[in-house]
Amino acid sequence: MTWEVVSVDSRLHSLAKFYVALDQKLQPLTRNCGPCGECCRRAAGLQVYPLELQYISRFVQKPRAMHKFINFINNKRVKIWGETAGQCPFQLGDYCSIYAVRPYFCRIYGPYNLRGKNLLPGCVYDGHSITYFDRKELPLYDQFLDLVQKPNHLYHRRC
Numbered sequence: 001m002t003w004e005v006v007s008v009d010s011r012l013h014s015l016a017k018f019y020v021a022l023d024q025k026l027q028p029l030t031r032n033c034g035p036c037g038e039c040c041r042r043a044a045g046l047q048v049y050p051l052e053l054q055y056i057s058r059f060v061q062k063p064r065a066m067h068k069f070i071n072f073i074n075n076k077r078v079k080i081w082g083e084t085a086g087q088c089p090f091q092l093g094d095y096c097s098i099y100a101v102r103p104y105f106c107r108i109y110g111p112y113n114l115r116g117k118n119l120l121p122g123c124v125y126d127g128h129s130i131t132y133f134d135r136k137e138l139p140l141y142d143q144f145l146d147l148v149q150k151p152n153h154l155y156h157r158r159c
Contacts, residue, residue, distance in 0.1 A: 011147070012055050018140070018147055022107055025139045029111035033124045037094035039109055041087040048073045049148035052103045056090075059101040065089060104144055112138055 048056075057066050068089035090098045096106075113119050113129035135141055 008054060011051060011150070012058065014147055015051055015055050018144065019101075019104075019107070022104070022140050022144075026107065026111050029128075029130070031110070031124045031128060033110065037087075037091055037096075038120050039123070040091040040096060040106075046073050046088075046103065047105055048103045051148045056098055056101050056103070059098060060090075104148075108138055 053066070053070065056069070060066060072089055088096075090096060096102060110119070110123065110125040111129055113125065113131050115133055116131040119126050119129060132138060
């Protein structure tokens with residue numbers, strides 16, 4: 001029996017593959033919301049896991065922008081949940097500049113609606129989303145947690 005190190009690069013590759021699978025699962029629910037960007041300005045508290053931050057950081061490669069984003073998700077500089085005191089620093093005008101690498105909870109917002117009360121007035125998903133009450137009801141959520149909650153440089157037993 002031997003042990004092998006699972007590198008951060010390997011985990012980031014797994015996250016990228018996971019996002020492809022998630023996007024395919026969400027595809028039938030996708031609506032053309034257009035470039036309004038309101039959800040990024042004031043819709044929801046955003047939980048982002050460290051592995052997702054690493055994934056975004058490799059895409060962005062700008063430490064200052066990442067610092068602003070970390071403050072945003074930690075609610076240190078801006079208020080969210082309906083407040084208009086700030087917005088995601090990766091939103092440029094009405095567009096998401098990290099759309100290709102956006103976190104899990106950005107991907108499910110719209111198609112999935114927490115307690116049926118989380119969508120903004122006028123959102124094109126209103127009346128077309130799936131209401132959920134527990135995160136375990138979200139698509140591929142258990143697989144997502146298995147991937148993002150593991151510490152870096154995991155050791156896997158190989159037989």
